[in-house]
Amino acid sequence: MSTDSRKNALRHFFARIVEPMGFKFTPDEELADFLLAQEVKLEEKHGIPFCPCQPIRRDRARDMQIVCPCIPFHRKHFDAMRRCWCGLFVHQDVTDPTSLPQMSAKDLGLE
């Protein structure tokens, strides 16, 4: 199993999930490639492509909320940022992902 093939497969499946939610892969190809490579590693270790930027807590209910793409579980937060926590996905109208800072839900007044 090659990392590149798996990355392409994840792209295929993720696009089908995120596009109806108004998101797309970040135009920053280098970042997308790096994040997907980390997810492939996590999938090899755990059998599940967890978000590479959030901690795995060994609590099934919480861990299932960080399986990529985790947008449905953090919709309000990610819509406010116009990106997901990692930045792998951004709103479909975003052309410059560097202009979107990573902000906690608390800082955005959502908690």
Add this chain to the structure above:
Amino acid sequence: MSEFVKAIRAEEIAPGGMRTVELKGHQFVVCNCGGTFHAIDRRCGHMNAPLEMGTLDGTIVTCGMHCAQFDVTTGEALAGPVPAYLGNEVPPPRTGALLRNVGLFMQNVRTEPIGCYPAKVEGGWVWIAL
């Protein structure tokens, strides 16, 4: 040298569908990937489950047994099995022992690539090169 063998009528497989055929004593799954046909071995490269009982999405087939995935255009294994979730309840001792025993075997099972074969449509039939 391989020769094309008549396998199945193309109209019998809807786009996104799969059908099993047996040719020369070997079982294949013919996949209709949006109008392009591909032929692969019937047996999953993980634990030999019949792949036509899984799902086909684009050119990726997912085995229905443990969700191992393969590219039907190359036969390459794209993902191994998804780990089973047995819940938080502690199983009865005998069941627990059985699961541990199965787990010992399972952790040594590798997901291997599957065979894939050139396919073409001619005269309304799918032909597979064997």
